[in-house]
Amino acid sequence: MAVRVEANGAVRVLRLDRPEKKNALTQAMYAALSAGLDAAEADPAVRVAVLAGGADFTAGNDLADFAGGRGEGPSEAFRFLQALRRFGKPLVAAVRGHAVGIGTTLLLHCDAAVAAEEARLLMPFTRLGLVPEGGSSLLLARRVGAARARWWLMAAAPIAGREAAEAGLVTRAVPDAEVEETAMAMAEALAALPPEALRETKRLLRAPDEAALDAAMEAEFSAFSARLNSEEAQAIFRAFLSRKG
Numbered sequence: 531m532a533v534r535v536e537a538n539g540a541v542r543v544l545r546l547d548r549p550e551k552k553n554a555l556t557q558a559m560y561a562a563l564s565a566g567l568d569a570a571e572a573d574p575a576v577r578v579a580v581l582a583g584g585a586d587f588t589a590g591n592d593l594a595d596f597a598g599g600r601g602e603g604p605s606e607a608f609r610f611l612q613a614l615r616r617f618g619k620p621l622v623a624a625v626r627g628h629a630v631g632i633g634t635t636l637l638l639h640c641d642a643a644v645a646a647e648e649a650r651l652l653m654p655f656t657r658l659g660l661v662p663e664g665g666s667s668l669l670l671a672r673r674v675g676a677a678r679a680r681w682w683l684m685a686a687a688p689i690a691g692r693e694a695a696e697a698g699l700v701t702r703a704v705p706d707a708e709v710e711e712t713a714m715a716m717a718e719a720l721a722a723l724p725p726e727a728l729r730e731t732k733r734l735l736r737a738p739d740e741a742a743l744d745a746a747m748e749a750e751f752s753a754f755s756a757r758l759n760s761e762e763a764q765a766i767f768r769a770f771l772s773r774k775g
């Protein structure tokens with residue numbers, strides 16, 4: 531199974547575990563993540579969830595999956611994003627190595643994120659012939675300001691973990707070897723706080739953007755699906771999948 535669920539008392543870790551593909555996300559992995567979040571939500575013993583990977587967080591959506599285009603209706607990725615949005619308990623991310631595409635945009639739905647100083651975050655949507663997803667067309671500018679958001683989303687500029695922390699995209703950047711322990715310490719700190727107060731606080735923090743986020747995600751979904759099926763994007767996926775060496 532490419533997503534491991536680790537129970538650490540009050541902290542539930544959902545760990546991406548497909549290192550040979552840099553934790554690129556398949557439909558099955560999105561489904562496992564959604565199920566993992568729903569189970570963590572439902573279990574009263576779980577106070578906090580952590581999203582983690584290994585040497586890499588994730589290389590984003592599996593490009594072989596994108597290369598098949600997309601039919602009608604929501605994908606597992608879309609369902610995962612909805613599960614992420616709905617998740618009412620504190621959510622912490624631990625980011626090492628590459629965090630590509632949804633690997634970066636999902637951070638906008640986390641309550642805290644720790645990145646390795648040398649982590650490589652990237653939202654390569656335009657390079658791939660795609661458009662932003664995960665609510666990033668709205669939330670990124672809210673988080674880091676319009677100038678950075680435009681550059682990172684339009685020019686698909688890479689972002690080092692250190693820079694992500696300076697900009698406020700993640701909460702902290704630490705040396706690679708300290709990412710896991712720092713994320714766990716933050717998760718434990720949150721787990722020690724009164725859970726109902728945390729749930730209400732999270733709800734209040736999200737509330738002002740809720741309607742705008744619905745609209746942004748709907749618009750993104752329709753544009754993203756159209757782009758995914760475009761010849762411009764499909765040619766780029768084929769080129770990636772057929773590269774040599």
Ligand code: COA
Binds near residue numbers: 552591630632
């Ligand atoms: N989908 C499918 N396979 C992927 C993948 C993805 N998103 N990202 C990496 N892989 C695979 C590679 O094809 C390679 O497989 P192989 O060993 O069978 O050839 C393996 O993972 C290792 O990747 P590699 O490219 O050799 O590692 P790297 O360290 O040189 O580069 C990345 C890492 C993340 C920069 C690079 O893999 C990359 O650009 N991936 C695509 C990222 C992307 O565009 N994601 C979609 C976002 S919307």
